Amino acid sequence: MNADAVQRAVRRMAREIAERAGAEKADLAIVGIRTGGVHLAGRLRAEIAAATGREPPFGTLDIALYRDDLAERGSAPVVGPTDVRFPVQGKTIVLVDDVLYTGRTVRAALDEIVDFGRPRRVWLAVLVDRGGRELPVAPDFAGARIEVPEGEDVVVRLREGGAAEDAVVIRARRGT
Numbered sequence: 001m002n003a004d005a006v007q008r009a010v011r012r013m014a015r016e017i018a019e020r021a022g023a024e025k026a027d028l029a030i031v032g033i034r035t036g037g038v039h040l041a042g043r044l045r046a047e048i049a050a051a052t053g054r055e056p057p058f059g060t061l062d063i064a065l066y067r068d069d070l071a072e073r074g075s076a077p078v079v080g081p082t083d084v085r086f087p088v089q090g091k092t093i094v095l096v097d098d099v100l101y102t103g104r105t106v107r108a109a110l111d112e113i114v115d116f117g118r119p120r121r122v123w124l125a126v127l128v129d130r131g132g133r134e135l136p137v138a139p140d141f142a143g144a145r146i147e148v149p150e151g152e153d154v155v156v157r158l159r160e161g162g163a164a165e166d167a168v169v170i171r172a173r174r175g176t
Contacts, residue, residue, distance in 0.1 A: 100129045
């Protein structure tokens with residue numbers, strides 16, 4: 001995906017989220033998963049605000065301590081900040097990540113979200129659904145769905161993360 005395709009996908013996803021939220025827009029909140037989902041979540045929030053006239057609450061999650069492979073990693077995890085400064089109870093949370101692959105990151109994020117309260121519902125929004133699930137997780141909103149062979153990775157590059165321009169690229173997995 002080039003920069004235009006990324007922007008079109010984000011706008012479409014934001015419109016779909018706003019439409020599905022309907023009369024419950026006041027209970028909508030956006031939460032990005034570190035690191036890949038945070039910038040995308042910020043863009044979705046801005047597009048939703050432009051479409052609805054309401055800026056939803058925004059938060060970020062660092063799932064490092066919620067991973068199911070924590071013991072296997074050996075070294076101490078690098079933990080970034082989690083910042084959820086709104087009441088989660090009763091909200092419709094739009095959980096945002098850049099790429100959906102195995103589903104394990106989403107599972108960890110759901111575990112962390114419920115530590116803040118019990119949301120009314122959680123919707124998953126991803127820029128790219130690349131297939132290859134290990135857990136029964138599916139996006140509610142996806143910018144693109146592509147099948148990527150094992151041994152290759154989908155990399156999302158956004159300007160906010162330091163990229164020269166937005167892009168989604170597929171590359172050979174490092175270390176394979």
